[in-house]
Every structure is written in C-alpha cells, then in structure tokens.
Amino acid sequence: MAHQERLNQGEYLLWTGLGITSFVGFWYLFVLLGVVPKQFLPPPHEVALKFIHLLNEPFSGYTLLAHIASSFQRFLYGFLLAVVIGVPLGLLMALSKYANQLITPFFESIRFVAPIAWVPFAALWFGTGIGGPVLVIFMGAFPPVLINTYRGAIHVDKKYLEAARMLGAGKFRLMTEVLFPAAIPSIIAGLRISAGLGWQSLVGAELIVASSGVGYMMVKGQASIQTDIVMSGMIAIGLIGLLIDVLLRQAEKFAVHYKEI
Amino acid sequence: MADIVFNSVQRSFKQGGKEFLAVGGIDLTVKDQEFVAIVGPSGCGKTTCLRMVAGLEMPSKGRILVGGKEVKGPGPDRAVVFQQFALFPWKTVQQNIEFGLNSMGLPGHEKQEKVSRLISLMGLEGYEEAYPHQLSGGMQQRVAIARAYVLEPEVLLMDEPFGALDAQTRVVMQEELVRLARKNPKTVLFITHAVEEAVYLADRVVVMSRRPGLIREVIDIKPIREQEGWDTHSRIEDVMDLSSFVQLRSQIWKLLREQNLGVDH
Numbered sequence: 001m002a003h004q005e006r007l008n009q010g011e012y013l014l015w016t017g018l019g020i021t022s023f024v025g026f027w028y029l030f031v032l033l034g035v036v037p038k039q040f041l042p043p044p045h046e047v048a049l050k051f052i053h054l055l056n057e058p059f060s061g062y063t064l065l066a067h068i069a070s071s072f073q074r075f076l077y078g079f080l081l082a083v084v085i086g087v088p089l090g091l092l093m094a095l096s097k098y099a100n101q102l103i104t105p106f107f108e109s110i111r112f113v114a115p116i117a118w119v120p121f122a123a124l125w126f127g128t129g130i131g132g133p134v135l136v137i138f139m140g141a142f143p144p145v146l147i148n149t150y151r152g153a154i155h156v157d158k159k160y161l162e163a164a165r166m167l168g169a170g171k172f173r174l175m176t177e178v179l180f181p182a183a184i185p186s187i188i189a190g191l192r193i194s195a196g197l198g199w200q201s202l203v204g205a206e207l208i209v210a211s212s213g214v215g216y217m218m219v220k221g222q223a224s225i226q227t228d229i230v231m232s233g234m235i236a237i238g239l240i241g242l243l244i245d246v247l248l249r250q251a252e253k254f255a256v257h258y259k260e261i
Numbered sequence: 262m263a264d265i266v267f268n269s270v271q272r273s274f275k276q277g278g279k280e281f282l283a284v285g286g287i288d289l290t291v292k293d294q295e296f297v298a299i300v301g302p303s304g305c306g307k308t309t310c311l312r313m314v315a316g317l318e319m320p321s322k323g324r325i326l327v328g329g330k331e332v333k334g335p336g337p338d339r340a341v342v343f344q345q346f347a348l349f350p351w352k353t354v355q356q357n358i359e360f361g362l363n364s365m366g367l368p369g370h371e372k373q374e375k376v377s378r379l380i381s382l383m384g385l386e387g388y389e390e391a392y393p394h395q396l397s398g399g400m401q402q403r404v405a406i407a408r409a410y411v412l413e414p415e416v417l418l419m420d421e422p423f424g425a426l427d428a429q430t431r432v433v434m435q436e437e438l439v440r441l442a443r444k445n446p447k448t449v450l451f452i453t454h455a456v457e458e459a460v461y462l463a464d465r466v467v468v469m470s471r472r473p474g475l476i477r478e479v480i481d482i483k484p485i486r487e488q489e490g491w492d493t494h495s496r497i498e499d500v501m502d503l504s505s506f507v508q509l510r511s512q513i514w515k516l517l518r519e520q521n522l523g524v525d526h
Contacts, residue, residue: 162317163347165335167361167408179359181351258350259394 020207025239042228050228059229060220062189062212067234071202071213074130078137079198082145084193087187090149091175094156094183107146115140115201119208133205141194146188152183188252195244203237214240263328263338263415263448265291265314270323272309283309286323287471294446298453298463300513306474307452311418315341319397327416337365340409340518344421346401348393354380354404361412378380379407399430410441416448423458432497435461443492456513460506461497468516478516482509 007015024044030036031043042050054064062070092102118139122132156179164178180187206215214233221229272284284306291297299307312318316334325332327339340361348357356483358379362372380386383403384397393401402422409417423431435458442449453459459466464483467476486492489505500506 159343159345159347160349163341163343163349164360166315166339166341167315167412168335168337168364169360170364173364177352178349181349184351258392259349 033093039225040227042231047228047231047235051232054229054232060212060217062217064214064217064232064236067212067214067217067233068240069208071215072240074133074206074213075137075199075202077130077201078134079141079195081134082140082141082194082198083191085178086145086190087149088144088175090146090187091153091179091183093146093150094153094179095171095175100150105137107143111143111147113139115197116204119205122205123208128210133202136205137198137202141198144190144197145187146190147187149183149192152186152190153179155186156182184255185252188248188255191251192245192248195248196241199237199241199244262293264293264295264325264326265289265448265450267310267414268281268324268326270310270313270320270325272313272318273321273511282473284313284320284473287474287476289467289476289479290507291448291450293433294448296442296449296451296462296464297467298459298465299467299469300453300456300459300517301469301474301477302471302517303467305471307469307485308420309474311341311420311450311452314416315339315418317341323419334515337361338414339416340412340420342402342405342419342422344424346393346405346425348401348404348408350393353390353392354396357393357404358408358411360408365412375411379411382410383407383437397430398426399434402426402434406438406441410445414447416450419449419451420454421454423455424453428495431458435499436495453483455476456517457501460509460513461500466509466511466513480509480513485509 020066027044031038031041035041051064055065058066060067082115089103093103115136118136119132122135126132126135160178160182161174164174169177202213203218206213207219210216214236218230221227221233266286270284270287271282272281273282287310289297299310301307309318313320314327314332316332316336316339327336341354349360352360355376359372359376362375367375380389383406385400385403385407388396388400395466396404404423406422406512423434426434439462451459451462460482464481466480466482468478468480469475470477485505488518489503491500491503491506494500501510
C-alpha cells in the first residue's frame with residue numbers, strides 16, 4: 001500500500017485493538033440476541049476455554065497440539081514438494097522457450113482445478129494417511145510457486161544474462177546464479193500465496209481424507225454438535241497460517257540483502 | 262593473434278513489419294593489440310557492431326572474424342564491459358570478479374591469486390566483501406573492468422563504459438584505462454560518443470554515419486600521439502591542451518557535425 005502512510009505505534013495498537021474488540025463485541029451481540037441458537041454459536045469465552053482445554057485433553061485421539069503437529073507435517077511435505085518441483089521448473093521455463101511451451105498448456109488447464117477436487121483421487125491413490133492430504137496440499141501450493149518463479153525469472157534484466165554469457169556461464173549457471181537469485185523476491189511472494197493456498201487446501205483435505213489433524217478434529221466436533229471445538233479448530237488454523245506468513249516474510253528479509261543498482 | 266575483421270557486415274532489424282538497416286555494410290580490421298574507438302551519432306549502429314563482435318547478436322549479412330575464426334556466439338577470448346556495468350547485485354565484489362573464472366575449472370589458489378591481482382590493480386582493496394549497491398559509480402565500473410580483465414581475454418569490448426559516470430570520475434577512469442591498456446596491451450574495441458575520449462584513448466578512431474551505419478572515415482591517432490609525445494603527459498587535461506590533440510578533435514567534430522546536419526546527404 002504505497003499510497004498510504006505508515007501508522008505510528010500508538011495508532012497501530014489503537015486500530016488493531018478496536019478491530020478485534022468490535023469483532024468479539026458483535027459476536028457477543030449475536031449470541032445475546034439469539035440470532036443463532038447458542039448450541040450452534042457459542043460465546044467467545046466458551047470457545048477460548050475450549051481451546052485451552054483442548055491443548056491438554058485429547059479429542060478424537062489427540063490433543064489440539066498433536067492435531068496441529070499432524071496437519072503441519074503434511075503441510076510441510078506438500079509445500080516443500082511444491083517448492084522443490086516448482087522453482088526449478090519455473091526457472092527452466094524462463095530459460096527455454098521450448099520448455100515453456102511444453103509445460104504451459106498442461107499447467108494452464110490443470111491450475112483451474114480446485115485443490116479440493118483432487119480429494120477423490122488423492123484418497124484412492126495415496127490413502128488417508130499422509131499421502132492423500134499431501135497430494136491435495138501440493139495441488140494448492142504448486143501453481144503459485146511455478147507462476148511466480150517463472151514471472152520473476154522472465155523479467156530479469158537482460159544485461160545480467162548477457163554479462164553472464166560473456167563470462168562463460170552455461171545454462172546451468174545462468175539458472176542457478178542469475179535467474180534464481182534475481183527472481184528470489186518474486187519467488188518468495190509466490191511462496192506466501194502458495195503457503196496460504198496449501199494450508200487452506202489441507203484443512204479441506206482433512207475434512208474428507210484423514211484420521212488426524214485440525215480438519216479431522218473439526219469434522220468430529222461437528223458430528224457431535226460441539227461447535228466450540230469446530231471454532232477452536234478455526235482459530236488454530238488462522239493462527240498457524242499467520243505464523244507461516246510471518247516466517248516467510250522473515251525469510252525474504254534474510255534472502256534479499258542486496259539492492260538493485 | 263587476435264585481430265577483429267568485419268567482412269561486409271550488415272545488420273537489419275524488423276520494426277512494425279518494416280525492415281530497416283541498422284548497420285549498412287562495414288569493412289574494418291582492428292589489428293592485434295590495437296585500440297580502436299568508434300564514434301558516431303546515437304542510433305548509428307555502433308553498439309550493434311560491438312554486440313556482433315561479442316556474439317550477442319549475429320550479422321544479417323557478412324561475417325565477423327576474431328583471430329581468424331568466425332564469431333558464432335560469446336566466447337572466453339572476448340570480454341565485454343557494459344555501459345550499465347551489469348554487475349550482479351546479489352554477488353559481492355570478490356564473487357563478481359571471480360564469476361568468469363568459475364567456468365574455467367581453475368584450482369582455488371590460482372583463482373584467488375588472479376582475483377587478488379586485479380583487486381589491487383583496480384584499487385579495490387578492502388571492498389572485496391561489499392555489494393555493488395554499496396559502491397560509487399566509478400568503483401562499480403572498476404569492478405566491471407576487473408571482472409573482464411581477470412579472464413585475460415585477447416579482445417576487450419567496451420560499450421560506452423564511462424557514459425554513466427560523472428565528469429571527474431570519468432577523467433580518472435580514462436587515465437587509468439590508458440595506463441592499463443599500455444601495460445597490458447589487448448585488442449580493444451571501444452564505443453563512445455565522446456570525441457575527446459576517443460582521441461585520448463585510441464590508436465585509431467572510426468567515425469560512423471547515421472542510419473544505415475556506415476564508416477564515414479578512419480583517423481589514425483597513434484602516429485601523431487607518438488610523434489607529439491602525448492604519453493609523456495600523465496594528465497588528460499595536459500594532453501587535451503596540445504595543438505595536435507585540438508586539431509584531431511576538431512577534425513572529428515566536423516565529421517560528426519556534417520552527419521547531424523545532413524550536409525553529406
């Protein structure tokens with residue numbers, strides 16, 4: 001938001017606090033007015049208590065932290081798989097117009113299939129343990145990684161490529177030492193989108209194909225009409241998503257320590 | 262032996278469906294270890310000529326030979342110093358200079374020796390771990406020159422290398438390049454639009470005409486430079502005051518002015 005000035009610390013705290021307070025306020029208002037039966041919309045403090053309770057008491061076989069750990073592990077596998085395949089493939093597409101044309105039609109059609117639509121196949125091919133959910137996460141996380149790597153690398157200033165070629169660099173060094181470092185800001189922007197989509201897809205996958213994890217916990221909660229458990233799961237998902245994004249932003253600061261000249 | 266031979270070289274571009282001739286038929290030989298500067302109005306195709314010697318572009322007609330072999334692409338016998346330096350911003354000074362050496366499979370200590378020699382030759386000591394954006398324009402261009410020189414190429418191609426520098430830095434770099442070129446003679450093709458720079462640096466100056474780029478005239482500087490003892494002056498402003506220098510400069514200026522006014526057409 002380049003057109004906006006930054007808030008000072010006081011303003012930052014004031015408006016953040018105001019936002020959260022009004023959210024919780026409206027929540028209470030809805031409960032008190034009885035818009036939705038209390039059974040279906042528990043008040044905030046009950047959800048908070050349930051959340052803390054779930055940290056210690058297992059539900060559907062595991063505590064909340066164990067569910068989160070199980071989800072996070074699947075997320076990490078699917079996400080890393082997307083990075084390990086998506087980044088080199090994106091660089092290759094930027095380097096070679098043939099590779100680009102080979103991959104683009106296939107990729108352009110497949111990326112419109114929602115990750116969740118892979119659930120039936122995921123379950124049939126890889127089961128409900130770790131393989132199935134990982135495939136679904138991969139399908140969510142892969143397109144942004146590939147697209148952003150490709151876009152970052154295709155927009156690299158030609159002068160760097162020409163300089164590297166004059167200095168005797170072959171295709172491999174052009175990819176690893178020019179395209180890749182030059183595309184890092186764009187790649188990390190892609191990773192942030194892809195982590196978001198991957199994490200969202202994961203919960204979707206766990207609603208259907210899993211025997212542990214936050215999504216699984218939420219389905220079980222819903223089945224026994226324990227809405228406070230469902231909402232605790234939602235809060236956990238939000239918090240972990242936020243944490244992942246913060247980590248990736250730190251990674252960006254660490255990776256881009258130079259300035260364009 | 263690394264001479265550069267332009268053999269009836271033409272280069273045309275397509276623009277908006279129409280084909281236009283950027284370089285209209287160049288015949289020129291740059292002798293081994295000769296320093297030739299090409300001057301000409303902007304858009305005369307001088308940079309295209311250099312890029313074709315580098316192997317970054319191909320002639321549409323004719324051939325370019327370096328050391329008797331036809332140029333088919335970039336090669337380790339030729340190094341380029343670009344106007345925009347093109348240093349890798351994500352690499353340190355040290356890493357930028359050794360980039361070309363890494364393709365050659367040298368043992369580590371030999372590589373380090375070569376890099377250190379260039380770092381001290383270009384006055385970059387203490388900046389080995391700096392990133393390009395932390396350096397001034399003049400320092401950046403020193404790194405770019407070091408990066409090209411470290412490969413010990415037989416041919417050095419310089420595309421307006423001092424064009425982006427401020428006036429004072431430019432003078433210092435010109436003096437240093439003269440010192441470097443006289444000490445380590447190489448075949449140099451130097452593109453510039455600054456007449457003084459061309460006369461001061463080059464053995465011969467090639468004046469090109471505007472579209473299509475053709476050689477208008479070739480002026481021999483070296484015999485006059487040696488006869489008049491320019492090299493005994495270490496400072497560029499002392500050389501520029503000599504009547505022999507002034508005369509050559511105005512001769513070239515006149516040729517360029519005719520191009521711009523279209524008197525010749």
